[in-house]
Amino acid sequence: MEPLENLRKIRLEKLAKIKKLKVDPYPSTSAKKQSIATCLKSPGKNVICAGRIVGLRSHGGSTFMDLADYSAKIQLFFSKDKLPATHHQLLTLLDIGDFIEVTGKVAKTKAGEITIFVSDFNLLTKSLRPIPASFYGLKDTETRLRKRYLDLIANPQVKDLFVKKAAFWSSVRNYLVDNGFLEVETPALEAIPGGADATPFTTHHNALNCDFYLRISLELYQKRLLVGGFEKIFEIGKIFRNEGIDSEHLQDYLQMEFYWAYASFEDLILFVERYYQFIVKETIGSTKTQNGKHSLEWGGQWKRIDYIQSLKDETGLNVSKNPKIEQLYKLAEKVGAKPAKNLGQGRLIDLIYKKTVRPKIISPSLLINHPVSVSPLAKRNPKSPQTVQRVQVLAAGTEVGNGWSELNDPADQEARFKDQQELRRAGDVEAQMYDEDFVQALEYGMPPAVGFGLSQRLFAVLVDRPIRETVFFPTLKPEK
Numbered sequence: 001m002e003p004l005e006n007l008r009k010i011r012l013e014k015l016a017k018i019k020k021l022k023v024d025p026y027p028s029t030s031a032k033k034q035s036i037a038t039c040l041k042s043p044g045k046n047v048i049c050a051g052r053i054v055g056l057r058s059h060g061g062s063t064f065m066d067l068a069d070y071s072a073k074i075q076l077f078f079s080k081d082k083l084p085a086t087h088h089q090l091l092t093l094l095d096i097g098d099f100i101e102v103t104g105k106v107a108k109t110k111a112g113e114i115t116i117f118v119s120d121f122n123l124l125t126k127s128l129r130p131i132p133a134s135f136y137g138l139k140d141t142e143t144r145l146r147k148r149y150l151d152l153i154a155n156p157q158v159k160d161l162f163v164k165k166a167a168f169w170s171s172v173r174n175y176l177v178d179n180g181f182l183e184v185e186t187p188a189l190e191a192i193p194g195g196a197d198a199t200p201f202t203t204h205h206n207a208l209n210c211d212f213y214l215r216i217s218l219e220l221y222q223k224r225l226l227v228g229g230f231e232k233i234f235e236i237g238k239i240f241r242n243e244g245i246d247s248e249h250l251q252d253y254l255q256m257e258f259y260w261a262y263a264s265f266e267d268l269i270l271f272v273e274r275y276y277q278f279i280v281k282e283t284i285g286s287t288k289t290q291n292g293k294h295s296l297e298w299g300g301q302w303k304r305i306d307y308i309q310s311l312k313d314e315t316g317l318n319v320s321k322n323p324k325i326e327q328l329y330k331l332a333e334k335v336g337a338k339p340a341k342n343l344g345q346g347r348l349i350d351l352i353y354k355k356t357v358r359p360k361i362i363s364p365s366l367l368i369n370h371p372v373s374v375s376p377l378a379k380r381n382p383k384s385p386q387t388v389q390r391v392q393v394l395a396a397g398t399e400v401g402n403g404w405s406e407l408n409d410p411a412d413q414e415a416r417f418k419d420q421q422e423l424r425r426a427g428d429v430e431a432q433m434y435d436e437d438f439v440q441a442l443e444y445g446m447p448p449a450v451g452f453g454l455s456q457r458l459f460a461v462l463v464d465r466p467i468r469e470t471v472f473f474p475t476l477k478p479e480k
Contacts (some may be wrong), residue, residue, distance in 0.1 A: 002375060003020040004129070004130070004132070006141070007129075007299065007326040008128055008129055008130075011033050011077075011095060011126070011127060011128045011129070011130075012077075014095070014126070015126050015128065015203070015473065016091055017089075018090065018093055018123065021086070021089060023090060023123060023359075024123075025123055025125070025126040026125060026126070026470050027122070027124060028124075030050050030101050030124055031048050031099055031101060031122075032048055032357050033047065033048045033049070034048065034049045034069050034138070035049065035069060035070070035071040035072070036049055036051060036067065036068065036069045036072040036073065036074045037071035037072040038071075039074055039106055039114075039116060040072055040074055040108050040114055040166060041104075042104050043107060043108065043114060044105070044106065044107065044232060045105070045106055046103070046104070046105050046106075047103070047104065047105075047106055047116065048101065048102070048103050049067070049069070049074075049099065049101070049102060050067075050069065050071035050101040050102070050124060051067045051068050051097065051099065051100075052067070052068050052069070052097065052098070052099050052153075053065050053066070053067060053095070053096050053097065053098050053099075053100060054066045054067070054068045054073065054096060055096065056077065056094070056095070056096050060183045061075065061079065061080045061081065061089060061305060062078065062079050062080075063077075063078040064076065064077055064078075065078070065094075067100070067102065067116075068386065070159075071454050074104055074115070075109075075114070075115040075116070076104075076114055076115065076118055076301065077115050077116070078091060078118050078121075079111070079117075079422055081245060082117070082118070082119055082124045083118070083120070083121075083147070084120065085411070087120070087121065088305060090123065091121075093355060094123070095126075095127060096127075096130065096131070097127030097128070097129070097130060097131055098119050098123065098124075098125060098126055098127045099123075099124040099125035099127075100122065100123055100124055101121060101122045101149060102116055102118045102120070102126055103118065103119055103120040103121065104116040104117050104118040104119045104120070104122045105117050105119070114477050119276050122168055127185055127427070128190065128422040131150060131154060131251070132150070140317050140470065141190075141466075141468075142476070143476065145365070145467060145468060145469070145473075145474055145476060146476055148472055148473055148480070152235045153207075154168070157279075161463060161465070161469075162246075162469065162472065164283055164284075164459075164463060165456070165459055165470060167282055167283050168279065168283040168456075168459045168462070169236065169254070171278060171279045171282035171283060172236065172256050172279060173234075173236060173256075174282075175275055175279065176234045176256075176258055176335045179271075180232050180235060181232040181234045181258055181260075182230065182232060182233050182234075182442060183233075183234055183235065183290050184225060184230070184233045184234070184235050185235060185237070185238070186215075186218060186222060186225075186235070186237070187221060188214060188215050188223035188236055188238065188240075189203070189205065189212040189213070189214065189215075189216065189284075190212060190213050190214075190215050190221075190378060191210075191212060191213070192213070192433050192434075192435045192437075193213040193214075193215060193216045193217075193433065194216075194217065194219065194220045194432055194433060194435050195215075195216065195217030195219030195220050195377065195381055195432075196216045196219070197220070197347065197430045197432060198216040198217075198239070198240065198242075198430055199242040199429050199430055200212040200213040200214055200215075200216050200240065200242060201213065201240050201242050201251075202214075202328075214239075214240035214252075215239055215240065216238055216239055216240065217255070217257070217453070218235045218239065218255060218256075218257040218453070219377065219451065220258060220435060220438050221469075222235060222257060222259045222451070223259060223406060223438070223451070224235075224438065224440070224441045225259075226259055226406075226443065226446050226447060227441045227442070227444055227448055230261075231260070231261040231262065231447075232258075232259075232261070233258065234256060234258035234259070235256070235257055236256045237254070237255065238252055238253065238254060238255075238256060239252070239253065239255045239455075240252045245468070247466040247468075248398055248457060248467055249467065250456075250467055250468065250471065250474060250475075251475055253455055253456050253457075253467070253471070254455065254456050254473065255453055255454070255456075256453060256454055256455070256456040257451060257453035258451065258452055258453075259406070259450070259451045260449060260450050260451070261448070262348060262447060262448060262449070263449065264405075264448045264450070265389040265391075265404075265450060266406045266450060267450065268391065268403055268405070268450040269366060269391055269467040270402045271405070272366075272391065272393065272401065272403065272452060273301070273302055273366075273431060275410075276298060276364070276393065276401070276458075277298055277299055279458070280298045280462060283462055284354055284463075287299035288463070289461075289462050290464060291362075291395075291396040291461060291464045292318040292396070292464065294362050296362070296363060296364060296396065297363065297364070297394055297466070298364050298395075299381075300335055302363075302364050302365050303363065303365045303366070304365070304366045304368055305361065305365050305366065305367050305368070305394075306368060306369045306371045307353070307367055307368065307369050307371070307387075308320060308369055308371065308387070309368075309369075310357050311349070311352070311353050311356070311357055314356045314357045314360075315331065315352060315356050315357075316329030317331060317349075317352065319373075320371075321385060321416075322345075323345070323349075325348065327346075328345060328349060328352065329348065330349035330354050331352055332348055332351050333353075335352055335355045335356050336355060337351040337352055337354070337355040339351055340428075341426030341427055342423075342426040342428055343423070343428050344373070344422075344426075344428060344431065345373045346371065346372075346374040346376075346425050347374070347423075347428065347431075349373065349374055350374045351388050358394060358397060358399070359397040359398075360397065360400065361394045361395070361397060362395070362396060362397060363395065364394070364395040365393075365394050365395070366391050366393065366394075367391065367392040367393075368390065368391050369381070369387045369388060369390075370388050370390045370392075371382070371388075372385075372386055372387065372388055372416075373386060375388040375404060376403060376416040376417070376419070376420055376432055377404070377405060377406070377407055377413075377416075377432075378390045378404035378406070378407060379404065379405040379408070380412075388404060389404055389405035389406075389436075390402075390403070390404035390405075391403055391404065391452075393454070393458075395459075395461055396461050397435050398457065398461065399453040399457075400454065400456065400457055400458040400461055401452065401453065402452070402453055402454075403451055403452030403453060404450065404451065405448070405449075405450050406442050406444040406448075406449045406450060406451050407445070408445075408447070408448060408449070409428060409442075410439050410440075410442035410443045411465055413438075413439055413442055414439045417432065417433075417434040417435065417439065418434065419434040420433070420434070421433070421434050456470055456471075457466065
């Protein structure tokens, strides 16, 4: 194969010839009337369609092409005898990758293939770079993600993945709207990031001459809206977490969070089960999905798993007895959790849990009865004050949703924020910051409420793909 620059040079020479023919290689409009999918269903009819040339074969005075648009692909047939004389030379200057508009009649060839017999055509875009043959069947993920536009052209199944992703987010939104929730929008720039244990990104606001953080959750501002009188709200928005890269984590990604005043914890659990079953059915077409070697059934009633009991069964650790930090560090290291220095009890317990119990939970399940130390924003369980009313949705060995009864006691919230501040001073950079304004908002009164969040990690589990591959353009290290 010729080097890319040589091929580009040839196409630039063709571009110059096209201009000499007084043909605009980049017109601003098209007369396209039908999609290719419609043309395929329109034998005997005259059509005007447009798309990219993805195949080209010349035989004497005849030329066959394959034309593709967003909807489908169709064969074209050009006969010099049927074309305007001015187009004869233009036809020879077309390449795979060019966009054209064709007018003609749909019919079948002798071989039985539905084809547009072209009577006229126009060039819409001259392509100057050929699609590298190496992109067809390319397996190197980094290259595919860096040149995602080529990946989409060369691998149609990638496009299908993102069509499913659009259906996923539509179902996430539509179910909430149909159940009376109002979509809201809250700030992405925050003076104090909150709502999650995560390291934020920082940025500078020139007009205000202040540093801000990119939000790490959608939580605290929505709960301020509950204080203000809203009762059923949700937001779908980007959040940003300055953390590691692996098959489950991104640094910026879409998340949905809803908040529901006056609902009970049991209301939340029942709602979440129905919600997920709707999302899965709308996205995949069934309540059954495949993840690796595991078949997941999202329908029916899910198993409820007790956090404290399951951890005790797996490791022998009884967190109800207030284990010492030294004991937790030893156990974390023993199970391969690799804990950072200066972590608090809650973060160590959760690291151990994520390393030992969570990977073994494959079927969609509900994790409940978390210790207070791992849930600084959740309301205590009145029947067991050392635990909170929190639920996590687990499937395929990972977390795909998280929610709880919202803490609305300002004194309790302030005390937990202060505990988190002590952890930050000790060196835990992911511990939550003290948000004085949020505590003040709670002092004005927030009704009892539940909240819940899910992200595109759920979609990645449903389609059984690493999460980076479910984003059009994930953040990558710049090429040198």
